[in-house]
Amino acid sequence: MTEPVTTDAGPTGTANKRVRRPRRGVIAFLILGFVVLAIAFPVTAAVLLDEAPYLQIFVSYPGADVAVTTTVLLACSQMASLVGVGAMVHLLFLRDSPARRARYLPQGFEIRVLRIASGTWAACAGALVVFEALDANGAPLDRLGIGYALPFLWEASDAPKAWTISLVAAMIVLFASFFADTWTGLLIPLWVSAIGVLAPVVTGQVLVGPDHDFGGDAAVFQTVAVHTFFGALAVSGLRVASGRFVAPETLRRLFLVGAVALPVIIVTDIVIGLFKLAGSPIVASLTGWLIMIGGTCLLVATGALASGWWLGRRARLRAGSVTGFLTVGTVATAGWVGAGVAMTRQPPPQYFVPTSIEQVFMGFEVPDAPTLGVLFGQWRPNLLLFGIAAAAIIVYLVAVRALRRRGDRWPAGRTAAWLAGWVVVVVATSSGFGKYSAPDFGVHMIVHMSLNMLAPGLLVLGGVITLLLRAARPDRGKPAGPHDWVTWALHWPVLRVVYNPLIVFVVFVGSYYGLYLTGIFGDYMRFHWAHQLMNVHFLIVGYLYYSLIIGVDRPPRPLPHIGKLGYVLAAMPFHAFFGVILMT
Template identity: 35%
Template sequence: MGADTKPSARLWVVLTAAVGVAVAVTLATVRAGGGTAVRIPGIPDAGAATAWGLPVARTVADTGAVATIGALLLVAVLLPGGKRLGEAQLRYLLWAAGAAALWAVGSAAALVFTLSDLFARPVGEMLSPDVVADFVVNDAQGRSYAMVVAVAALLATVCVGIGTARWARWALVVALLGVLPPAFTGHSSAAANHDSAVVSLALHLIGVTIWVGGLLFLLVAAARREEAAVDAARRFSPLAGWALIAVAASGIVNAAVRLPGFGDVFTSRYGLMVVAKAVALILLGAFGWWHRRRTVPALRSGSRRAFVRLAAGELVVMAAAVGLAVGLSRTPAPAVPDAALSPAEEVLGFAMPPPLGDFPWTPLFTEWRFDPLFAFGTAAAAVLYLAGVRTLRARGDTWPVGRTISWLLGLVVTVLATMSGLATYGKVLFSVHMGQHMVLAMTVPILLVLGAPATLALRALPSAPKGGLPGPREVLLKLLHSRYVRVVSHPVVASVLFIGSAFAVYYSSLFETLMSSHLGHVVMLVHFLGVGLLFFWVIIGIDPGPRRPPYMGKLFVLILTMPFHSWFSISLMSSTDLIGAGWWNTLDRPWVTYPLDDQYNAGAIAWATGDIPVLITTIILAVQWVRSDTREARRIDRSIDRGDENDPLAAYNAYLASLHARDRRQAAPAASSAPAATPAANRQPEES
């Protein structure tokens, strides 16, 4: 049974009601939260049009963003298909294009209203092209809104012409990136501990858009009686669960950053709105639990009514939560006493830490700072790994304890490198930053690759039924043997990325740029960890891949790469130019007298900490080599004992036997044609 040619009237009623609820809740929360200030005579005011128009424009933009991501998620991930998109997928791409157009219009309106709000001038006076262009070029909020408008307009244009699954997935990635720029210029970016606030808000936005957008178009697909709606619901269920966890955890972190204390949760308007969002989240979690228990099984059996009704109610609650979020962004957080930030605190997000002094180890282990990305990432990695081990144990399979210990220890070291004093002083001292870099690039990867997470996943994940949709296991296999992984896992490419990226980051303006941006700093740390994982996976990795170099080749790559690392370290120690001088001068560190001495220490740390991991890697590689030869010898012995015809040694012996038999056959005719020997008694004496 195919899909209905047109959405039902009830579906349009539900979608219209959801948008209406979002707008109504937005206006109500803006009013209740004090987002529309009372006009005071003599003080410039943007006017009522901006006060009410800005939240409405943001609600429209958010609705368009959610719908765009939901439609692309349905096309690229949830609906089954091959490399070429099917008729249903192409149809929902048109929905994505229309939603992206709405996203672009709402974001453009929000840009103009934001300009009016910042300059406290009526919106009509802000419509000059020169004024808007100056706002876009010179203001961070203007640039962020312009980026969103550009992304939305691009998607509205290209979604119409997409015909393959690969391009649909790229469009989804672009759409997800398009919702992030406002996170780095809003209230969270101006708060204390803004690193945590910004990262948590970015995770929050990603989780919300995937969750709400996916449910929206899952409801559309079910209401239109799409044949693949059941498969889409099965794929969306675990995705929605992870999105719920991301939204809840990131929301808690963001609220903790914005609220001065726990008492302000119930005594301030901002705190009460946070409570309202938490109640909505709990209610949505209950909806999801009911979906998993009742409506999804009913949908699989062919009954769609219960699923559609519950999803419609869930969508309305989600719309109210989106309205609360927009209203919350317009509500001022409770004032913090003595909230004036120092120049260093404005750029760091936290107060300048004390000097290390004579006992440097103490502050490095006491100046902890929470980082949502690495905290949630390592927690999820630990839970998933342990769940995989439990799955194997439950069915009677074994998994080496050493691999589990190695994986968990690698995650613990990651937490130490990204949330302890190494992270705090890594933004203040180049030497500590280099230690953080070396730990993430050369210590953590060794521990993580020895944990063999891909091998565990391939053994623990169930295989998709024959002829059915590919599951996570099939997707992982396809990724491990993809052309991209084949290219980057080449030993030469992995070595160039591992060593070359250090020269590219530190010996260009890139380092100063990345250190000056919250997002850039996170990207730099993730990059160091990523190239380290890639390099050591090639050298000592256990997980399968598109190529497995011989052990002699691995040892050669390791020996060839390390001199370049030493060269990098020596160049830092001998350089007379201060790397990232603009960033260090901005901090105005009163207890750093000679920055070049700190840079010399950074080079020394890079050199010293590089030798130990190399030695450990060489020992691990030698042990793996010996074990591989031992396994191969045992395999050959077993083949010989079984008389296996495919055994290479047996084949070689058979080949030698065939040569011997051939020589004997050739010698036999020659012997038969020779004259008979004369008896010794009848021989005539030879003449002298």
């Protein structure tokens, strides 16, 4: 990249490099691409479809004003949340600042993008709370003039509730964008934004039809990967359009993120496509054509990234080529968003496949009694937990390999414990035990105990934090990397609160009573996403609890040895009392 740059130092002293003039042609191309592909395309589909999609699912037509406004808001909200998450990914992981400066957030381009994107996301999500309540219930706009109409419509559908969660998440991100000044200040907004973008997805089309457990889990991975990579790609595209410099290290890290995220997006796109088509030919429905359009945009984005990587490998990457592939990738992202929004305006084929009661709630049938042969022999992959386990094992083994190549040793027992812990997770959730954990309460409790006690007890013996710190050595002369990120997170005051022994104890013990002795359990078992949320909750809480007792890694609030013994003994009566309640 050879164009002249200037340095605009922010309040924190972090340099914000940029070229002298914005690229007006690139800006116009990005705006045109967003308007045409992300907004005009799904709006045209909504107008042409008219009332047909509503009548197919026996919902009254709310009118073109509600349908079109909802479509526009969906497109703007998705692009805004995508850019907002991408801005946080840039600020947290893609900057080329050394560790001593990267710990503080520069008040520059990415922060401004984050504020605008999160504000737009919040405004659109707030409007969607109202318009999704109308659209999902087939109520016209003038229905809002009736007293108590909006609360009734909000309660009658899951869509406005999901967008309420998204609104809260967007407001938290917007608030943090004005007051966060350190690296750790964006960790909570990043986590909250993941919840905000997932809520409308997991309660949408992927929650309906046979095999929706596969579709829902694939949608979770795809949503996270899309917002991480496409969001970062879009922010880079906006950066070059505004005339700013994109550092070579930032591009290198963007290529690395793409190398991980793009295969995930492609594989999950195939899984979701097969789920939605439900065996019908891809050209036999509008959903199939939209899947092909989205796939084409995905291939264009992949090709743009591959071309940039290829030029970089041969030292031919110049400012013009960087602008080219980032701009094409950003426009392809807008096209992918537009195809996805258009897809939500049309019921997919899986809506109309004959579905049993078991498939309505779980996505699959369980015709056999849960005998030992069935529990150990009938496997149905839990894509979410299996994917998490695979990623955790790969990262761990890569870190062990990095240590060994450097000549350092790592205890084989810790590696075995880490692998065994994730094997327990996979067996508990993907074997017949996981398959029957929804229809059979006894099997569910076996899975619960495995995820809450057995697996965490093994995982904490793996010492993953210690391994990461040793494998990723700090280098003050280079940009901040994994060692710095882990170190900053460990010294984060919020983590000290999370690891407070009293809080961990109350959550670990209280989860049983709060879940099973209230109506939460009955409500959660109706939805696949809620069942998965329970599984993840069990695993995380168990990990926190056992890391304070037998963990290899030093927690932010370590207990003395006598305290660890008392910690274990104190939990026993609560578990015994809970067991007596269940048995009686």
